[in-house]
Amino acid sequence: MSTRLAIATLNTRGLPLKDTRIAERFAAIAAEFDAGDIDLVCLQEVFAYHHLARLRKGMPSFPYVAYRLSVAGPAGGLVTLSRLPLAGTAYTRLPRSSREIPARARLNALHSGILTVRLGDSRVRVLNIHPTANTDGDWSEHNRFRQLQRDQFIALAQAVTADSSPAVVCGDFNVAQASTLHRDLQQRSGLRDAFNGNCPPTFHTEYLAPGTKPHCIDFILVTEAIEVDDTDLLLTDKRPLPTGPAYLSDHIGLLARLRIPGASS
Template structure:
């Protein structure tokens, strides 16, 4: 016997802050999630309480909203909305202190907001994760971001392995499939990619600097005991808002229909 669980993940903020039509975009994102057959949604970059209010107002069918409060909004910008009652929720920041002087100031500040939000359901744990961004787009072991990202992925691996219950890990990982960090995470935890490594780029190319290629940097990983019935990409195309057509985020969303063993 098994329990069906449909999960989705999306980095919602994205796009340049100026002229990003945040309110319109959040309303449209929330409307689509609320109309979809999804049990649990992991969101990243919900940094302010009024942003969260936009989402909650338009997602009434998701009565359970998990996040850790901070001064201006959800800690780490991470929010998980669920139609299923969680047994518990916890939040933990990811390490950020390795070689801080080697990184740009903005990157060091952003690292303070990287974390993992864990929602425990009856049959599994769902971890909403958002490690720090590598703004170089270079995931080699020689890159200046590598050591800090390695520390963060090690902390994530320990969190996944700390309990025996099956885990699902969703979010904007900020590393590509080709990164050794991504492969080592799967090796250390036994997690597997719900998309079977066939996920296309999850970042819209037009928001990258000239000459940069988009990669698959958003993932849904699941314990080996969890079955995957199907997967989908979300928010791949522009939507027509009152102010004109736009992508709802610079990221593409992911959805997986899973089977959790009883």
């Protein structure tokens, strides 16, 4: 017997800070997910409780909500919403110490973490992750962000392998698919890409500096026992909002329909 799981991931905030229309966008994001058939959604950059409240109000069919409390909002901006019961929640901070990266990046690294939930009727774990961004856009082995991102990926691999239960890892990894860090992560953790390496750029080009190449930086990774039935992209086009059409995020969302053999307890 197998458990079927439709899971999505989206970095919700993104966009330039000016004129983000965040209230409209969060309401529209919530409405899209609530109208669909996805079982569980991993969201990143939900930094304020009133934004979380707007999402919860617009997603009444997702009664199970996981996050770790912090002063201003969910720790690390990570929130997981589910139509399926959840058995437990844990939050882990990722390594954040590096003298090589700029001061602002060190500050942002304080919000890097992993939110782990376990589905209530199975052994399946879902890890929602948001590592530190490489603001240089340089994925070479000599880039100043590499050591910190390597340390964070090692911490992720340790979180995955600390438990033998099947695992799904979702999030905005902030590391391009072309980086060898992904190969190292898969070797350490046993994870594989649900999109089989065929995910297109997940960042809208119009939010990049002129001449900058977009990359696939968002991922859904699964351990070996999990079978992938189908994958798709979400929120690829602009949506009508009260103040005019707009992308709901600077990121594109990802969807994977999975089967976990023998997962039911």
